[in-house]
Amino acid sequence: MNLIKIFLAIPVLVIVMIPFLKVKGNGIVVFLAIVVNSMLSGYFAFQALSGQYLEFAFTGSLVTGPVNLRIDALSGWFIMIINFVFITGGFYGLFYMKAYQEQKNNLRLHGVAFLLIHTALTGLCVIQNSIVFLIAWEIMAISGALVVMFEHEKMAAIKAGQNYLIQSHFSILLLMIGFIWVAFKTGSYDFSAITAYSSANPEGIGLILFLVFFAGFAIKAGFVPFHTWLPYAHPAAPSHVSGIMSGVMIKIGIFGILRMITLVKCDFYTVGMIILTFSVISGLYGVMLAIMQHNLKKLLAYHSIENIGIIGMGIGIGCIGLGNGNYLLASLGFAGGLLHTLNHALFKSLLFFTAGNIYQATHSLHIEHLGGLIKKMPQTALLFLVAAVAISGIPPFNGFISEFIIFSGYFNWMQSSVLGPLMTIIFSVLALVLIGGLAMLCFTKAFGIVFLGNPRHKFHDEIKEVPFLQLLPLYLIAFFIVVIGVFPQFFLNVLSQPVQLFTGVPAPGIIPFQIKTGEILLPLTTATWIFIVIIASTFIVRKWVMRNRKVVIGKTWGCGYLAPTEKQQYTAGSFVRSYSKLFRPFISSSKAEKEVHGIFPSDGAYQTTIYDHLERYFIDNPIAAFKSLLGRFSFLQNGKLQFYILYGIVFIVTVILVPYLYDQIVLFLEFIKQI
Amino acid sequence: MLSLILIIIASAFFTGIILRVKSMASGRKGPGIFQPLKDVARLFKKGVVYSETTSFVFRIAPTIYFSSVVMAMLVVPFGQSKGIVSFNGDFIFFAYVLALGKFFSIISAMDTGSSFEGMGASREALYSMFAEPAFFILMGSIALLTGFTSFQEMFAAFHIGSYISYALAILGTFVLMMVAMVENSRMPIDDPKTHLELTMVHEVMILDNSGFDLGLILTAGYLKFAIYGTLVVNMFIGMFPYQYSIPAFFVIQLVLATGVGLIESFMARFRMSHNAQFIFVLTSVSLLIFFGVLLILGKFA
Numbered sequence: 001m002n003l004i005k006i007f008l009a010i011p012v013l014v015i016v017m018i019p020f021l022k023v024k025g026n027g028i029v030v031f032l033a034i035v036v037n038s039m040l041s042g043y044f045a046f047q048a049l050s051g052q053y054l055e056f057a058f059t060g061s062l063v064t065g066p067v068n069l070r071i072d073a074l075s076g077w078f079i080m081i082i083n084f085v086f087i088t089g090g091f092y093g094l095f096y097m098k099a100y101q102e103q104k105n106n107l108r109l110h111g112v113a114f115l116l117i118h119t120a121l122t123g124l125c126v127i128q129n130s131i132v133f134l135i136a137w138e139i140m141a142i143s144g145a146l147v148v149m150f151e152h153e154k155m156a157a158i159k160a161g162q163n164y165l166i167q168s169h170f171s172i173l174l175l176m177i178g179f180i181w182v183a184f185k186t187g188s189y190d191f192s193a194i195t196a197y198s199s200a201n202p203e204g205i206g207l208i209l210f211l212v213f214f215a216g217f218a219i220k221a222g223f224v225p226f227h228t229w230l231p232y233a234h235p236a237a238p239s240h241v242s243g244i245m246s247g248v249m250i251k252i253g254i255f256g257i258l259r260m261i262t263l264v265k266c267d268f269y270t271v272g273m274i275i276l277t278f279s280v281i282s283g284l285y286g287v288m289l290a291i292m293q294h295n296l297k298k299l300l301a302y303h304s305i306e307n308i309g310i311i312g313m314g315i316g317i318g319c320i321g322l323g324n325g326n327y328l329l330a331s332l333g334f335a336g337g338l339l340h341t342l343n344h345a346l347f348k349s350l351l352f353f354t355a356g357n358i359y360q361a362t363h364s365l366h367i368e369h370l371g372g373l374i375k376k377m378p379q380t381a382l383l384f385l386v387a388a389v390a391i392s393g394i395p396p397f398n399g400f401i402s403e404f405i406i407f408s409g410y411f412n413w414m415q416s417s418v419l420g421p422l423m424t425i426i427f428s429v430l431a432l433v434l435i436g437g438l439a440m441l442c443f444t445k446a447f448g449i450v451f452l453g454n455p456r457h458k459f460h461d462e463i464k465e466v467p468f469l470q471l472l473p474l475y476l477i478a479f480f481i482v483v484i485g486v487f488p489q490f491f492l493n494v495l496s497q498p499v500q501l502f503t504g505v506p507a508p509g510i511i512p513f514q515i516k517t518g519e520i521l522l523p524l525t526t527a528t529w530i531f532i533v534i535i536a537s538t539f540i541v542r543k544w545v546m547r548n549r550k551v552v553i554g555k556t557w558g559c560g561y562l563a564p565t566e567k568q569q570y571t572a573g574s575f576v577r578s579y580s581k582l583f584r585p586f587i588s589s590s591k592a593e594k595e596v597h598g599i600f601p602s603d604g605a606y607q608t609t610i611y612d613h614l615e616r617y618f619i620d621n622p623i624a625a626f627k628s629l630l631g632r633f634s635f636l637q638n639g640k641l642q643f644y645i646l647y648g649i650v651f652i653v654t655v656i657l658v659p660y661l662y663d664q665i666v667l668f669l670e671f672i673k674q675i
Numbered sequence: 676m677l678s679l680i681l682i683i684i685a686s687a688f689f690t691g692i693i694l695r696v697k698s699m700a701s702g703r704k705g706p707g708i709f710q711p712l713k714d715v716a717r718l719f720k721k722g723v724v725y726s727e728t729t730s731f732v733f734r735i736a737p738t739i740y741f742s743s744v745v746m747a748m749l750v751v752p753f754g755q756s757k758g759i760v761s762f763n764g765d766f767i768f769f770a771y772v773l774a775l776g777k778f779f780s781i782i783s784a785m786d787t788g789s790s791f792e793g794m795g796a797s798r799e800a801l802y803s804m805f806a807e808p809a810f811f812i813l814m815g816s817i818a819l820l821t822g823f824t825s826f827q828e829m830f831a832a833f834h835i836g837s838y839i840s841y842a843l844a845i846l847g848t849f850v851l852m853m854v855a856m857v858e859n860s861r862m863p864i865d866d867p868k869t870h871l872e873l874t875m876v877h878e879v880m881i882l883d884n885s886g887f888d889l890g891l892i893l894t895a896g897y898l899k900f901a902i903y904g905t906l907v908v909n910m911f912i913g914m915f916p917y918q919y920s921i922p923a924f925f926v927i928q929l930v931l932a933t934g935v936g937l938i939e940s941f942m943a944r945f946r947m948s949h950n951a952q953f954i955f956v957l958t959s960v961s962l963l964i965f966f967g968v969l970l971i972l973g974k975f976a
Contacts, residue, residue: 414815
C-alpha cells in the first residue's frame with residue numbers, strides 16, 4: 001500500500017521539482033524517477049508473474065466509488081515490458097536529446113510528459129475502476145500528443161500530434177460508451193461489474209459490448225482500418241519516443257483487448273474469428289505499405305501495424321481455443337501473442353533507436369539519400385541488422401520463436417476442424433507466410449540501401465558513430481533478442497501464469513502448458529543451437545583455409561566499366577519496383593515527373609508519393625463530408641463579437657430553461673390527467 | 676543420418692548430370708559428371724578478391740548461406756529414418772532457416788553497390804517471397820491429411836491410404852520441383868548460363884564473390900538441389916524397406932536431374948516480368964492439393 005503511494009508520489013515530486021532544475025539535471029532526474037518507479041512496479045510485477053496476485057483497495061471518491069488495484073500475471077507481464085522499454089528508451093533519450101539543449105522549456109515539458117506516460121501506462125495495467133482507468137488513459141493520450149509534438153516548429157509534427165490527439169479521443173469515446181453502458185446497467189464502475197453484466201445477459205450483448213471495447217482499444221493498438229494516426233505520429237516524434245510508442249504505447253491497446261477477454265463473458269469463438277480477420281488484414285496491409293515507404297521511420301511505423309497483426313493472430317487463435325474448449329490451442333495462441341508483444345517491443349524499439357542514431361548522424365531519414373553507413377557507423381549497422389533479421393521472423397532470433405508458436409497453434413487447430421475454419425486456417429497461414437516474406441523484402445531493402453553500398457548523398461557534417469554510452473541500451477535490447485531466440489523456454493515459463501489467466505488451470509488429464517510448450521520448443525532450441533554450431537564451425541574452417549590465401553581488394557564488377565558513380569547504384573525505389581507493379585491495386589501511388597529535354601538538358605526530377613487507400617475511405621472522405629455539412633452553418637461564424645455573446649446568452653438561457661420548461665410540461669400533463 | 680549421407684552423395688552428381696544432359700542434348704560430349712565438384716575444389720584453393728565497397732556483411736554472408744543450407748539438410752528425413760533433427764513443426768524451421776541464408780545473400784549482393792547485383796537481389800527477394808506460401812500450403816495439406824507436423828511422420832503416413840494420395844504426391848512433386856527451381860535459380864525462372872548480367876537472377880548476385888566464398892555458395896546450391904530432390908523422393912517411398920527405397924532414391928534423383936537438364940535444353944526462360952505471377956500460381960496449385968486433401972477427408976460433406 002505504502003509502496004503504491006510512493007509510486008504515485010515520485011512523479012508528482014519530480015514534476016514539482018523540474019522547474020527548479022537545470023536542463024541537464026532535468027533529464028537525469030526524470031530518468032532516475034522512471035528507474036525507481038520501474039523497480040517499485042517491477043517488484044509487484046515479479047510477484048504477480050510468480051503466481052501471487054496482489055489486490056489493493058482504495059476508498060476512492062464520491063464520483064468514482066471504491067478504486068481497486070489488481071496486479072495479476074497479465075499486468076505483471078505488461079509492466080515488465082513497459083519498464084524495460086522505458087528504461088532503455090529513457091537512457092537513450094538522455095543522449096538523443098542533447099542536440100536540443102537550447103530549447104529549455106520544451107525539454108522540461110517533454111520530460112514531464114515522458115514521466116507521465118510511464119506512470120499512466122503502469123497505472124493502466126493495474127487499475128480496476130473504469131473512471132480512473134479513463135483518466136489515466138486520457139493522461140497518457142495527452143502526454144503522448146505532447147511528446148509527439150516535441151519538434152513543434154515542424155508542420156508535420158504538429159499535424160501528426162493533432163491527428164493522434166483526435167484519434168485517441170475517438171478511442172476514449174468508444175471506451176466511455178462501453179464503460180458507461182455497464183455502469184448504467186449495474187451501477188458500479190468496478191471492472192468486476194463488466195463480468196457480472198456480461199454473464200447475466202445473453203451472449204449477444206456480451207459480444208456487442210466486447211466489440212465496442214475492441215474498437216476503442218484497436219485504435220490505440222493500430223489495427224487496420226484504425227491505424228491511420230500511427231504512420232504520422234511515429235516518424236514525427238523524437239526517436240526514443242517513437243521506440244516507446246511503438247514498443248509499449250500501442251501495446252496498451254493489446255493489453256486492453258486482452259483484459260476485456262478476461263472480463264467480458266461472451267462467445268469467444270466469434271470473438272476469435274473477428275480478431276483473426278482484423279489481424280490478418282492488419283498484418284498484410286501493414287507490411288504491404290511498409291515496403292513502399294522511403295522514410296525510414298514511416299517504414300518502421302507501418303511495420304508496427306504488421307506486428308500488431310501478428311500479435312492479434314495469436315490472440316485470435318487463443319480466443320478460438322477458448323471457444324472450442326481446446327486448452328492447448330488457447331495456450332499456444334495466447335502464449336504466441338504475448339511473447340510476440342515482448343518481441344516486438346524489443347526489436348521495434350531497437351530499430352527506432354538505431355533510426356535515431358542515423359538521424360543524429362545525417363539529419364535525414366530519407367532512405368534514398370542514405371547509403372554506405374556501415375563503414376561510418378558499424379555498431380549501429382550491426383544492431384539494426386540483428387533487429388531486422390529478428391523482425392523478419394528468422395531464426396536464431398526472437399521473432400521466429402513467437403511466429404513458430406503461432407504456426408504451431410494453426411497446425412494444432414487444423415487437426416480438429418471442419419471446412420469453414422479450415423479455410424480460415426489455410427488463408428491465415430498463407431498470410432503469415434507472406435508477411436514473413438514481405439518483411440524480408442522490406443528489411444533487405446532498408447538495410448541494404450541505408451547501410452550498404454556507397455553513400456548516395458553528400459552531407460555537410462561528417463558522419464560518425466554515436467557515443468558508446470548511447471549504444472549501451474541498444475546492446476542490452478539486442479542481447480535480449482538473442483537470448484529469447486536461443487533460450488525460449490525460460491520466457492515461456494514466465495508466460496505460464498499470464499496464459500493460465502486466460503485458459504484457467506488445466507483440468508486433470510490435460511497436459512499443462514509448461515510441459516506442452518517444453519515439448520514443442522525444446523527440440524527447436526536444440527536445432528537452433530546446432531545451427532549456431534554449424535555457423536561457427538563453418539566460420540572456423542573458412543578462417544583456417546583462408547589463413548594464408550591472397551586477399552586482393554579491387555573494384556566492384558561493373559561489366560568492365562571501371563568508373564561507376566554512386567548514382568548508378570540500385571535505389572530503394574528500384575529495389576521494390578517489380579513488387580510495386582504487382583501490388584498496384586492495393587497501393588495508390590502518384591508520380592510527378594520532369595523529363596530531361598534538349599541538347600543541354602536542365603534538371604530532371606522524379607517524385608513518387610504513396611498514399612494509404614484506407615485513409616482516404618475511412619478518414620479523408622468522411623471528414624470532407626462532415627466539413628461540407630458544417631460548412632452550411634458557417635454563417636454563424638461571422639466574426640462579430642456581439643453575435644458570439646448573443647450565442648453565449650442563448651445557450652445559458654436554454655440550459656436553464658429546458659429543465660424548468662420540462663417540469664412545467666410534466667406538471668401540466670399531470671394536471672390534465674387529473675381532469 | 677541416412678538422409679544426410681544420401682543427400683551428400685546425390686548432390687555430388689546431381690548438377691553434373693544436369694550439365695551432361697544439356698551437353699548431350701546440344702550434341703556435345705560435355706564434361707564428366709563430377710566436373711562441378713572439381714570446380715568447387717579448385718575454387719577452395721584460390722585466393723579471394725573483395726570489392727572496396729564491401730563491408731563485413733559481404734564476408735560473412737556466404738558462410739551463413741552455406742550453414743543455413745546445411746542446417747536445412749539435417750532436418751530432411753529419408754523414409755523411415757528421421758533426419759538428424761526432427762520435431763513437430765520442423766518444416767517451418769526448414770523454410771525459415773533457408774530464409775536466413777537468403778536474407779544474407781540478398782544483403783551481401785547489396786553490399787557491393789553494383790546496380791546489377793542490386794537488381795538480382797531485388798528479384799531474388801521477390802521470388803522467394805512468392806515461393807514460400809506454396810511450400811507452406813503443400814506441407815500444411817499433408818499435415819492435415821496425416822495428422823502429423825514433422826517431416827518424417829508426415830511423409831511416413833502420407834502414402835498409406837488411397838491412390839488419390841499418389842495423385843496428390845504428383846502434384847506435390849510439381850510444386851516442390853518448381854520451388855526447387857526458384858530456390859536454385861534454374862530454368863524456367865532463371866537461366867544460370869545466360870551471359871548477360873541484366874537477365875540473371877542468382878548468378879548476378881554472386882558476381883563479386885570469389886575463391887572460398889564462391890565455392891561455399893556453389894556447394895550450397897548443389898546441396899539445395901539434392902535436398903529438394905530428397906523431399907520429392909520422400910513423397911513416394913513412405914515406409915518402404917531400404918533395399919527398395921535406396922535404389923528408388925537414386926532413380927528418382929536421376930530422373931529429376933535428367934528432367935531438369937532436358938527442360939533447360941528445350942525451354943526458354945520466362946519473361947522476367949511474368950515470373951512473379953508464375954511463381955504465385957504455384958500457390959494455387961498447392962491450394963488444389965489442399966482441396967484434394969479436404970476431399971479425401973470428406974470435409975466437404
